[in-house]
Amino acid sequence: xxxxxxxLEIGGEQFPMNPIPSPPQPGASLAEPPLNLAVPAGPLPxxxxxxxxxxxxxxxxxxxxxxxxxxxxxxxxxxQNWFVSGSNVSFGAYQGTIQPDGSLAMQTGSTYISGxxxxxxxxxxVWRGVGAGCQYLISLYPNS
Numbered sequence: 618x619x620x621x622x623x624x625l626e627i628g629g630e631q632f633p634m635n636p637i638p639s640p641p642q643p644g645a646s647l648a649e650p651p652l653n654l655a656v657p658a659g660p661l662p663x664x665x666x667x668x669x670x671x672x673x674x675x676x677x678x679x680x681x682x683x684x685x686x687x688x689x690x691x692x693x694x695x696x697q698n699w700f701v702s703g704s705n706v707s708f709g710a711y712q713g714t715i716q717p718d719g720s721l722a723m724q725t726g727s728t729y730i731s732g733x734x735x736x737x738x739x740x741x742x743v744w745r746g747v748g749a750g751c752q753y754l755i756s757l758y759p760n761s
Contacts, residue, residue, distance in 0.1 A: 670703075670704075671701050671715060671719075671734045671736070671737045671739070671759075672701065672737035672759045673701055673702055673703065674700070674701060674759055674760065675697075675698065675699065675700055675759070675760045676696075676699040676700070676739065676757040676758060676759055676760065677695070677696060677697045677698075677757065677758065677760055678695075678696050678699075678739070678755060678756045678757035678758055679693045679694065679695060679696065679755070679756060680692070680693060680694040680696055680743060680753035680754065680755040680756075681693050681694075681753060681754050681755075682694075682751055682752070682753055683752050683753060683754055684744070684750075684751065684752035685751060686750070689751075690750075690751035690753075691751075694753060696708075696755060696757060699757055701715075701759075706721055706723065708730070709725075710725040711723040711724075711730060713730075715734055718733070719733045719734040719735060720733045721733065721734065721739070727745055728744070728745045729743070729744055729745070730743050730755075732755070737758070737759050738756070738757070738758055739756070739757040739758075740754075740755070740756055741754075741755050742754050742755065743755055
């Protein structure tokens with residue numbers, strides 16, 4: 618029996634939460650990350666341009682619930698103690714590396730954070746597993 622198809626819709630964009638992987642082809646390069654770790658849609662830097670490196674230091678911001686299956690998700694939430702040092706990010710048990718295009722994906726257990734830095738601002742989302750629990754859109758900014 619195949620698992621049910623689950624798609625998360627955020628801001629008119631749809632994110633498949635459990636895509637069926639294709640079998641690997643001999644000699645093929647490594648697979649792309651699963652779609653449920655994809656960075657939310659947004660403008661990419663112009664070809665040939667170098668995105669601004671996020672500011673080092675502590676960040677804070679808010680999150681707004683986008684999925685609340687049991688009606689128990691607090692919204693908005695406050696996010697604090699997010700640290701950037703060069704291309705490294707730490708937030709509690711999460712550790713990640715900012716990619717050259719500004720994207721970031723982190724995972725701890727079955728909880729995921731993904732998004733993109735545009736300059737020193739981070740826009741992304743947080744979710745747990747496939748359709749389970751609260752899901753949030755988050756916006757973070759350097760502390761002044």
